[in-house]
Amino acid sequence: MTTLFWRLTGIAVALAALAVAAVSYDHEPRVIRLGDGTLAGQATLLFNVRVDDLSVLMLVIVGVVGACVHVYSIGYLHERRPSYHAIVTLFTLAMVTVVVADSLFLLLIGWEVMGTCSYLLIGHHWERRDARAGAVKAFLMTRLGDVGFLFGIFVIGVAAGTFQISEIDVSGLAPATLTVGTLLLLSGVVGKSAQVPLQTWLPDAMPGPAPVSALIHAATMVAAGVFLVARMYDVFRAAPGALPVLAVLASLTMVVAALCATAAVEVKRVLAWSTVSQLAIMFGGLALGTDGGREAGLFHLATHAAFKALLFLCAGVLLHQVGSATFGALRRRARKGVLRRLMPVTFGTMTVGLAALAGVPGLSGFFSKDAVVDAAWQAARDGAWPAWVVLVSVLLTALLTAFYCTRMWLWVFFGSPAALGGLGAFDEDEVEYDDDLAPGQLRDGSPWMLGPLVLLAIAAAVAGLPRAAELDPAVAGVSFAVLVLGAAPAYSLWRRGADPRPFVVEREFGVDALYQAAVVRPVRAAARLVVAGDNDVVDGYVRGAGRAALLASAGLRRLQSGNAQTYLTAAVIGVVALAVIAGAVS
Numbered sequence: 354m355t356t357l358f359w360r361l362t363g364i365a366v367a368l369a370a371l372a373v374a375a376v377s378y379d380h381e382p383r384v385i386r387l388g389d390g391t392l393a394g395q396a397t398l399l400f401n402v403r404v405d406d407l408s409v410l411m412l413v414i415v416g417v418v419g420a421c422v423h424v425y426s427i428g429y430l431h432e433r434r435p436s437y438h439a440i441v442t443l444f445t446l447a448m449v450t451v452v453v454a455d456s457l458f459l460l461l462i463g464w465e466v467m468g469t470c471s472y473l474l475i476g477h478h479w480e481r482r483d484a485r486a487g488a489v490k491a492f493l494m495t496r497l498g499d500v501g502f503l504f505g506i507f508v509i510g511v512a513a514g515t516f517q518i519s520e521i522d523v524s525g526l527a528p529a530t531l532t533v534g535t536l537l538l539l540s541g542v543v544g545k546s547a548q549v550p551l552q553t554w555l556p557d558a559m560p561g562p563a564p565v566s567a568l569i570h571a572a573t574m575v576a577a578g579v580f581l582v583a584r585m586y587d588v589f590r591a592a593p594g595a596l597p598v599l600a601v602l603a604s605l606t607m608v609v610a611a612l613c614a615t616a617a618v619e620v621k622r623v624l625a626w627s628t629v630s631q632l633a634i635m636f637g638g639l640a641l642g643t644d645g646g647r648e649a650g651l652f653h654l655a656t657h658a659a660f661k662a663l664l665f666l667c668a669g670v671l672l673h674q675v676g677s678a679t680f681g682a683l684r685r686r687a688r689k690g691v692l693r694r695l696m697p698v699t700f701g702t703m704t705v706g707l708a709a710l711a712g713v714p715g716l717s718g719f720f721s722k723d724a725v726v727d728a729a730w731q732a733a734r735d736g737a738w739p740a741w742v743v744l745v746s747v748l749l750t751a752l753l754t755a756f757y758c759t760r761m762w763l764w765v766f767f768g769s770p771a772a773l774g775g776l777g778a779f780d781e782d783e784v785e786y787d788d789d790l791a792p793g794q795l796r797d798g799s800p801w802m803l804g805p806l807v808l809l810a811i812a813a814a815v816a817g818l819p820r821a822a823e824l825d826p827a828v829a830g831v832s833f834a835v836l837v838l839g840a841a842p843a844y845s846l847w848r849r850g851a852d853p854r855p856f857v858v859e860r861e862f863g864v865d866a867l868y869q870a871a872v873v874r875p876v877r878a879a880a881r882l883v884v885a886g887d888n889d890v891v892d893g894y895v896r897g898a899g900r901a902a903l904l905a906s907a908g909l910r911r912l913q914s915g916n917a918q919t920y921l922t923a924a925v926i927g928v929v930a931l932a933v934i935a936g937a938v939s
């Protein structure tokens with residue numbers, strides 16, 4: 354009880370400090386110098402922090418979502434709590450470090466600490482093989498991108514003569530240097546935010562606890578990539594080719610990830626692919642290279658944090674109470690008519706979250722997606738081809754998002770009105786839950802879990818209202834038409850009890866299989882070759898030298914037998930041999 358008291362006190366103090374800082378901020382950017390820096394060779398590394406509109410926005414997101422995750426975890430977890438809460442706190446601190454850093458090296462520290470914490474949290478249930486595999490995959494794929502990220506920091510910092518973001522003068526940098534540096538930075542962004550071609554680690558990170566997923570997907574880790582591009586936006590805009598490359602990657606990612614979400618049959622995996630897709634929409638806004646695009650991308654980042662954290666925490670309640678979050682298991686419960694009736698808070702809040710994600714008018718996701726569409730349309734009218742690519746991709750992604758949100762909502766909470774065994778219906782072997790679980794055992798969860806759901810549902814519903822006055826009726830009409838076009842097929846298929854999943858999409862375009870064939874198996878074969886060389890060649894020489902020394906010592910040991918007669922005989926033989934040799938020579 355004492356531990357719980359201090360934990361809640363810490364959360365309350367942190368939120369109070371955050372509220373005071375946010376309210377007292379006067380919209381005047383400032384850089385605060387921390388100490389005199391650290392001497393590294395001939396350079397002095399300063400670790401300054403920066404307070405501006407962007408950092409305050411991100412601090413509010415991280416603080417609110419982090420607090421909800423901490424409170425929710427009290428009712429969700431029953432094992433290894435101390436280590437879990439310690440790592441979550443460190444994870445949150447690392448994201449705060451990234452958000453306030455004005456030094457690229459201070460930002461890098463927070464960036465890498467987040468990677469380590471994500472590895473530990475994804476593998477929290479280390480006794481499960483999928484959790485261990487997901488943690489290792491996340492760590493390796495994000496580190497792969499971070500190699501380029503580190504070199505990008507050196508390229509930009511050395512060329513600019515400073516590693517302080519606020520002091521970088523793009524006018525003094527060569528276009529080629531800017532392009533190389535920003536593309537290297539983008540490699541880290543692509544890895545951290547799970548964009549093509551490093552997108553597969555995020556869905557495989559789902560064995561981690563649901564509150565961890567909420568934290569990673571909404572407030573930390575994957576959001577860091579979007580933040581970095583927004584923080585260094587002037588550098589990216591000045592680099593020829595950087596934003597067009599980002600536009601192409603984002604457009605490809607948002608469509609591919611949305612298609613993968615349409616075929617997933619596990620709630621958290623659908624939401625994971627949704628995160629990859631929604632992050633790409635944010636990058637699409639940033640890739641426009643306009644102030645409106647930047648604001649739209651960040652606006653969508655803020656609303657997404659609310660409804661995606663809500664959805665993952667709702668998925669955690671389903672997993673916690675039913676024992677599985679696969680569509681098959683949840684459909685079985687829905688057919689018995691218990692999920693909506695016995696879990697009304699989860700049903701209501703998850704409905705709000707899915708509606709916001711799908712872009713239902715009046716909710717936060719509707720306004721933020723429309724902001725990106727409007728910014729892309731404005732840029733496309735000026736003739737920028739990346740804007741056309743982004744515009745078409747966002748509209749197609751919005752259609753697919755409406756489809757998979759409607760699909761998941763209907764299959765999870767309403768089952769199927771058609772007979773089992775319809776076209777593409779879920780197979781019984783997909784059902785993973787305790788068959789002895791009686792309907793009376795199902796409930797919404799503890800107040801520790803439901804409180805954050807209600808708070809985030811309110812945020813997901815009203816967070817977009819400040820931008821309601823700026824809504825373009827024409828764009829809103831197009832968005833609503835896209836919503837209907839996406840939701841209608843999902844409803845029609847549900848009515849027929851069908852859930853067709855094309856093989857290519859169900860296999861997630863075979864990207865993991867490609868990586869297995871092109872990277873994993875060759876690396877393992879090379880590793881086996883190295884091990885064989887080490888055992889048979891390197892160790893062979895070492896073992897041979899050891900055996901030779903043993904044989905030589907055994908021979909010398911025979912000469913030192915301790916028998917005086919043997920020594921005398923050897924001495925006489927030696928004297929005679931020397932006399933003979935001397936006579937022959939003379």
